[in-house]
Amino acid sequence: MRYGETGVSLEIDLSRGSVEKVETDPKLAELHLGGQGSAAKILWDRVSPEVEPFSPDNLLIFSTGLLHATPVPGANRTAVNTFSPQTNLFAHSMMGGFFGPELKYAGYDKIVIRGQAPDLVYLWINNDKVEIRDATHLRGQGCQKTATLIREELKNDKVQMAAIGPAGENRVYMASIDHSSASAARMVGPVMGDKRLKAIVVRGTKDLNIARPTELFEICQRLIKEINDSPYVGDWMAADDNDSFHHDNFAWGNARTRRKGYWNEEIEKKFTAIRQTYMERITGCYNCPKKCHHLISYPGRQRYFFKCYAKDTYHMAAFQELDFSYDILGVTQEYGLDSYSTPQVIAFAIELYEAGILTDKDMPGFPSDVRGRFFYLVEKIVHREGIGDILANGVYWAARQIGKGAEKYDHNTTKKFEQIPIKLGKLNPPYFLMIATGEKMAITQIEGSFPQSPLPTREEREKFVNGWVAAPNEKFKQWFLEWEKRDQLPNEMTCAITEWNEMMHYLDDSIGLCGFLSSFRGQFGGRPDLPPAGKPTYHIHNIPHIISLATGIELDEAKLWEIGQRNRNLVRALNIRRGMRRKDEAPPADHWAVRDHEFEQKLLDDYYAYRGWNKEGIPTRETLDKLGLTYVSEDFERRGILTS
């Protein structure tokens, strides 16, 4: 009997129209857990590096977390992994909501999709019955509209669905895959569109077995109250109307302008009134008491959900106010667009137009007002029309295709992917490392455990450290006590912080736990405009036991850390094999006003050594073999990537 996992993978070949249920090796869960970790293993084994992302041989994998469908609160984020057409590297995305648990109740740990359907289809997974069905009648429909239509068609209102809108159908690189109140962003939408898969529909009514039932349930019953009562977890942006953090510190427009002091009482009153007028309910994800998703009903728009920083990205890119985001999100979420990268692509295009690099010939009928311009470009991009066809490939490729000096305006990408728009003064060493070396492509997927800022007095630091349950060891506490200036910390400390931050994400992503209860949430604090820090519900000290109780896999901190390292190095191996090297590991040139190339490269050297990677950022033979990844080191030697 399997505990925690179902032990079955669904293998879909859209070219042949075949469906297979494959029993998985239990050993894989012991080595990789689930979620993104086990997806990386599949991608290593089955997709060779010369396979293009838009090839039928590229795999699109939906992976439940190992803890999904157990009583563990907040275990609800499904991993979506593939190779991206934009970066040609590993693409990693997550979506919250209800999809992963439903898939588990249907009897499957993951859905592995290869091939390309001859025309638009959807996948209907109804427990044991799995069908590939015609979706040509759904062509062009928005994400939520698709969900409504399919529910009517199947006469089943309990199904969970992940769907692409027309953006995904047109292989727009910024297309998202949307489900319930959640979105899978970061380049997975276009691959689903390329495979002509419109939606995956799931209904599950089976049992999920738990290894140590009473012990796990009692812990979880305590956790659900703790999570609810704690101000240290959840999305504070959903609960707190004071959003000075983003508006004062992040860059407006095409990641250009910081507007320190923008936020004031008047703005807060205005934005609060907007929210109160149009927000109907705050909802949560499966088995989580936090309220993170706002249901918005804006005039002229169909209801939609919004969450976290996505509520700011459009109006900040356009130098507008909150009502603009409410309005345009009603359109873009239905089209299925990544709300982090899309506003930047649009702001980039507007800058090019203002600079005369793009002209009226490129944008016939381009409105003169910025709001009109945003709506205009959304339409062009979604339908790959005219200039939209170029912009739909993201800033990096669009800049090169447009030429005429457009490359200079591509100033906020790393590894060809749009970064969070924030441009600050002094170099921040851990942030340098995280942006440079992170392979989930966004800072939000790597930062989060170690506080972003030091506390001003020794007394405050001592108080913080005394209650810092999540700290992995005394060394971190000692470092924090001595940390006075944000950008001044010994390289060893910077390396350890980066590694810890990243590892907690890799663990969360393999068990499907929400970062707002875990890997993302420990980092804030020390300032009045931020929520309190340092006490995530889940951390390295309690996660191993929880996994053991659910699955029966014997784990302790050391073993769990090793699994995390294995998964992380496997992801790096995927990217190294596809050609990523040290030269790609560079934040945008203007990410900080004050840089120090020598210091940065020395730090990068130190970090590579710290992680057990060589000077090119390639995991060494020793590192790989110690983690049981001999098949990787052997492959690297065969290819001449590593030399013995």
Add this chain to the structure above:
Amino acid sequence: MKTIKTIKTIKIDPDKCTGCRACEMACSAFHANPKYSIVNPTKSRIRVFWDELNDVYVPILAGEYTETECNARYRMTINGKEYGECSFCRASCPSRDLFKEPDSGVALKCDACGEPMPEGGPICVQWCQHDALTYAPERTEEVEAVEEEEEEVEEL
């Protein structure tokens, strides 16, 4: 003859529901045999009727088993929101899968977690953190006792 009947009530406030369905998860685990050994929301005696885009979230407790479905249906509009004909219905009914064990088809019925009730109240109430579900004080009613029929035993 009079006797005292205890009535247990779970209060439901749909406006407070966030749609997390922890109640379904917890109920199904509580009623598993062995206890907590499986999770399966379809086996829960409380189910949330949800329609996200219409902002409808209605937790319902499993109630009567009925052999036949309703002949006449209705759609109800409350405060401008339309609710489907079965949204508030507790029945285990042939017209839908709700409140039936998925494998055996046996009807499910909520008993507020049985006797003795768990300390802290029914499990769904304990897990709901937003007071969408609360346990109302037990009340008692004096009712007519059901006369026990005397069994006729034949002398052999």
